[in-house]
Amino acid sequence: MIRGIRDDGRVTGIRTPSRAVVGTAAMIGPLLAVAACGADDGSAEASGEEGQVLHYWSMWQDSEPDAQYLQEAIDEFETETGITVEVEWHGRDVMNKVLAAQNTDSVPDVVTQSTSKVGSVMVNTDQYTDLSSLYEQEVFGEDVTIGEVINEDYEVVTTTESGEPFLVPFFVHAYALWYDANRLNEVAASPPETWDDFAQILEETRSSGQSPLALDGDIGSYASIWPGMTLARILGPGGLLELATDPSGEGWEDPAIRDAMVEIGELAASGYFPDGYDASKWPTVQRQWFDGEADFLLMGSWVPLEGDTKGWAPEDFELAAMNFPAFGDDRSVPFEAYGFAIPKKAKNVDAAEQFIAFMLNKDTLSTWANAVPVLPARTDLEQAGSLEGIYTIMQDNQLTPLLDGLRQYHPDYYSKIFEPAGRDLMLGELSGEEFIAHIKEQQANYWELNQ
Amino acid sequence: MTLLHERRDAPTRSVPPERRGSPVDVMRRRMFWPFVAPATALFVVFFVGPTIGVIWISLNEWAGAGPMSWRGLKNYVTLVQDPTFQTAFSNSMKILVLVGGCVFLASFALTAALREMKGKRLARSIIFFPVLVSGIVIALVWGILFQHGGTVNSVLGNFGVEPISWLNSSNMFTMIGLGMVWINVGLYTTIILAGVDRIPIYLYEEASLAGANAWQRFRYVTLPLSRDVVSVAAVLWTIESIKIFEFIFAFGGTTNDMPPTSVWNSALFVYGESFGSSAYRFGYASASALLMLLVFTAFVVLLRRLTHREPLEF
Amino acid sequence: MKGQDVATTGRNTARAHRHTVANFVKKAPRSLVWLLVAANIAVLVFMVLASFKTSGEIFDSPWSLPEEWNLDNWTEAWVTSGFGQAARNTVIVVAAASVSVIALSAPAAYVLSRSQSRMASGLTVAFVMGIGIPSQVLVIPIFVMLAEVGLVNSLPGLYFVYTALGLPFSVFLLTGFFRSLPSELEEAALLDGAGPLRTFFRVMLPLARSGIITALTLTILSLWNETLMALVLLQETANYTLSVALLAFLSTVQYGSGSYGALLAGACIVVLPTLAVYIWLGRRLIEGISLGSGK
Secondary structure (H helix, E strand, C coil): CCECCCCCCCEEECHHCCCHHHHHHHCCHHHHHHHHHHHHHHHCCCCCCCCEEEEEECCCCCCCCCHHHHHHHHHHHHHHHHCEEEEEEECHHHHHHHHHCCCCCCCEEEEEHHHHHHHHHHCCCCCCCCCCHHCCCEECCCEEEEHHHCHHHHHHHHHHCCCEEEEEEEEEEEEEEECCCCCCHHHCCCCCCCHHHHHHHHHHHHCCECCCCCEECCCHHHHHHHHHHHHHHHHCCCCCHHHHCCCCHHHHHCCHHHHCCCCCCHHHHHCCCCCCCCCCCCCHHHHHHHCCCCCEEEEEEEEHHHHCCCCCCCCCEEEEEEEEECCCCCCCCCEEEEECCCCCCCCCCCHHHHHHHHHCCHHHHHHHHHHHHCCCEEEECCCCCHHEEEEHHHHHHEEEHHHHHHHHHHHHHHHHHHHHHHCCCHHCCHHHHHHHHHHHHHHHHHHCCCC | HHHHHHHHHHHHHCCCCCHHCCCCHHHHHHHHHHHHHHHHEEEEHHHHHHHHHHHHHHHHEEEEECCCCCCCCHHHHHHHCHHHHHHHHHHHHHHHHHHHHHHHHHHHHHHHHCCCCCCHHHHHHHHHHHCCCCCHHHHHHHHHHHCCCHHHHHHHHHHCCCCCCCCCCHHHHHHHHHHHHHHHHHHHHHHHHHHHHCCCHHHHHHHHCCCCCCHHHHHHHHHHHHHHHHHHHHHHHHHCCCCCCHHHHHHEEEEEECCHHHCCHHHHHHHHHHHHHHCCHHHHHHHHHHHHHHHHHHHHHHHHHHHCCCCCCC | HHHHHHHHHCCCCHHHHHHHHHHHHHHHHHHHHHHHHHHHHHHHHHHHCCCCCCCCHHHCCCCCCCCCCHHHHHHHHHHHCCCCHHHHHHHHHHHHHHHHHHHHHHHHHHHHCCCCCCCHHHHHHHHEEEEEHCCHHHHHHHHHHHHHCCCCHHHHHHHHHHHHHHHEEEEHHHHHHHEEEEHHHHHHHCCCCCCCCHHHHHHHHHHHHHHHHHHHHHHHHHHCCCCCCHHHHHHCCCHHHHHHHHHHHHHCCCCCCCCCCHHHHHHHHHHHHHHHHHHHHHHHHHHHHHHHCCC
C-alpha cells in the first residue's frame, strides 16, 4: 500500500485505497451523506473569497478560560486587520493533528503548543518555518521588534540545532515551590535558600505531625521534577542533558549526585508526603495542599490558575512561590515555553506573521495573561497578584529549560527511563542508591539500543 | 483463528456436491462477486492494506511525516532487548494467562452455581453487563472507588480499617487485573453456560441417581462435556486480551500523561511509542504491534492444537 | 440435594468433613453470583447517584441519596464539556457504520455460506482472521492513509474505519447464521426465476432477521465504546465521540468548575444508552453470543 517516499517526504502509492474508499462510498452513498452532515459544522474549511483567511489550530479546548479570553484577542485582530481567523480548538493533542496534516496539503497557518511538542512534530520532521525574519519584525502597534521583547533565555528551546528560530514564545510556565504565605509567614519572611535550611524546616514540620510536602504520585512528570530539579542544581544549566545522554551512564556515579539522590529519596521513605499520596488520583493531594494539609508543592506556574480561576484555594490562602533551594551555587529557574509556530506548508505565512505580531502586543498579551492568569513571554510586563512572586524569582535568576529540555530532545528516553525511575524514587519504590544503580543500567542499555 | 471456523462448516453444508452444475448453482456463482465485493473491498482497504503497510513501516524509522529511513530488522532486534517492551510483553502475557485463568475459574464457578439456580436469567444478565460498558467508565469508577481517600476506604473506615493503598505502584497492576476479571467474567460465563445448557438433563439425572453430589456432577459431567465451548472461549479470550487498551489507559493515566510504563501492555506500548509520549517512533511502534500479533497468533494456533479432538456427539 | 443427603447420614468426622466441603463447593459459587450481582448493581447505582452530587458528598456519603437532585452536573457535562455534541457525533457515526456493516456483511455472508469454491472459503478464513487483528496494528497505517486523503479528524473518516472494523465479526457471525438456514426455500425461489437479488431480499433476509438483529446489536455496542481509533483519528473537540470526550473530560476535570459529579454524569451519558439497548435487546444478544461461540 505504501510503496515509497517522495522527495518532499510524502508517502506515495496511497491513491489505490483512496479510490477504493470512494468506490465503496458510492455503494453506500446515502449513509455517507448522513455521516457527512453530522460532521461538517465544526470544521473550518477555507471559504475565503472576501479577504484573507488564517487557519489557526489551538492547544486549548473552547471550554477553557484561556480559550475564551484568547477569542477576544482574536476578534480584535479580525477588526484591526480584516483577516478572518478560522480557529480550531483542538486541545493539548493539537500536534498529533498537525503531524497528520503534514502528510497532506492542508496544514494550518499557525499553531500553538510547547516548544517540546512543536519540536517533535515540526522540527524533527523538517516541517517548520524559519522565523528569523519574523523576530526582526515590529510588534503590532509598537516600535520594538519581536526579538527585542522576548527574553533571550528562551532561545535555547525555541531554536533548532542550527540556530533557526521555529517558535515565538507567547507564555511560559516556571517551576518553583509554592506555599501559603498566610500560614507559613516565617518562610515568607525569609525563604530558605539552601537545601540544608529547607530540609531543616521540613523536618520540623514533619515532627509536628504536619505533612511538609505535597505530590500527586500518580502523575509521573510531577514526581520526576524532584530528582530533575535536584540534578539541575548540582550539575548547573545543561548538566542534566549531558548526564542523561551519556551512553555509558557513568556520570551517575558522581558522589554529589549520589548524596543528593539519597536525600531526595529519604523524603518518600520518611513520610514527608501525606498518607496515600502514592495511591491517589490527581488532584487529590493538590487539593489537600490547598486545604493546608501539606506545606510545599513543587509545580509549574499554573498553580495560580488552579487556585484562583478554578477556586481550589480557600479565601485566606495567600499563594507564594519560592525558588527551589540550592545544593551548590546554582539558582536557575526552570521554565517551559509555549508559543506560535508556522508549518512549512502553511499557505498564508504573511497573515500568520501578522497574527503573531498582533498577539505579542503589550496590551493584548497582558490583558490575556492577566485574565487567565499565566506568565507572558515578554520581559517588559509587570506582574501582580499571585504571579508576582514567581515573576520576581525569574527576574533575579537565570532561566533554564525544564530538565534541560530532555523531554524536547529525547522524549522517548524521558518517558521510558527518566520519568519512571524518578517516579519510583519519589514514591519510595527505589532508594537513592537503588535509583542510581537502576537508571545507570537502564540508560547504558537505552543508548546502546538507540545509538 | 482459521481453526475457529473449520468445525462449523463440515456437517451443515447445505449444497450437496452432486448438485454443483445445477441452475441454482450457476445463479449462485453469478451473484458471488456482486454480493461479496463491497465487503471485500473495504476489508482489503482497512485490514489487508494496513497490515502490509505496518510491515513496511516496521522496517523503517519514521517520525510520522518527512523522510523514512530504512532500518531493516533493526527495530525488532532493539525491541526484544528494550526493557519497556519486555515489561509490556510480560504484562500482556500476564493478562492472557493469569487474568485469563481467573476469568475462566470464576466463570466456571458462576456457571456451576447459575446452572441450578433460581433467577438464573436475571443474574446472568446483570453479571454480563460490565462487558458492554466503556472501559473508560469502568476505569473512572474503579479509580474513585479505590483511590486512597476513595469510597472503598471510607466504607472500610467505618469498620475501623486503616486506609489501604490500593493504587500504589505495587498494587496497581493487580487492581487492573482484578478490574479486567470483573469486566469479562460475565461474557465468558454466558458463553460457557450456553455450552453447558446443551448438555442433556438426563446425564445429570443419572449422575444424581448414582449418588454424585454437586461438585461431582460438575467435575464428571459439566467439565468434560463443555470442553469444546471452553476452547472456543479460550481462543476468544486470547484475541480479546491483546486488544485491551481503554481500561488501562484511563485507569493508570492522568492529566496528559500516559500510565506508568510498569503497567503498559502491548496496545499501550504502541500508543506510547507513537502518539502517547510525543516520541512519534512509528517504525518502532509498528514493529512492536506486529511482534505481539505474531506471538498471540502462535498462541491461538497452539491452543487449537492442544484442545483439538473429535467433536463429541450428545 | 442428593449429595447432601448422602453426606448428612454419615456420623463420622470424615463424612462430616466431606459435608462441609460439599456445602462449600455448593455455596461458594452461589454467593459469588450474588456478590457480583450486588456489586454490579451497586456500582451502577453509585454512578447514577453520584452524578447528582457534589464532589464532597460523593466521598463523604457515597451511598446516600443526594441532598438535592440538581441537574448542574448533567448540564455541565452535556453543554460545557461537549457531551451533547459528542453524543450526537457518536450516534450518527455508530448508527451509520453499524447499518453499513450489516448492509455489506449480510450479502457477503450469504454467498460465502452458500458457495463451496476455494475463493469463498479463502475469503471466509480471511474475514475470520480479521477478527484477530487488533486495532493497534492497524491504527498507524490507517492514520497515514486517511491523512493522505484528508479524512483525519473527520467523522466520515471515522465512519469508514468503523464500518471496516465491524465487518469481520459480522461476516463471521452471519455466515454461521446463514449456514444454519435451510436452502430449500431459496432454491425454490431461484428456480421460480426470482433472481438472486429478489431471492436474497425477499426470502433470505426475512429468514435471517434474528441473526441480523444480533449482529447489528453487537456491532453497535462494540463501536459505541471504541476508543483507540477515535483517539488517534479525531483531534478537534467538535468531532469528539463519547469515548474521546470522556477521556478528555477525565484529563481535564480541572477546566472550568469541573467536578467528579460532572465527570460521573458524563460517564452516565456514555453508559445509559448501552443499558437501554441491553435491556431492550439483551436476551437476543446473549442468544447471539451463545450461537456464535457454540457448536
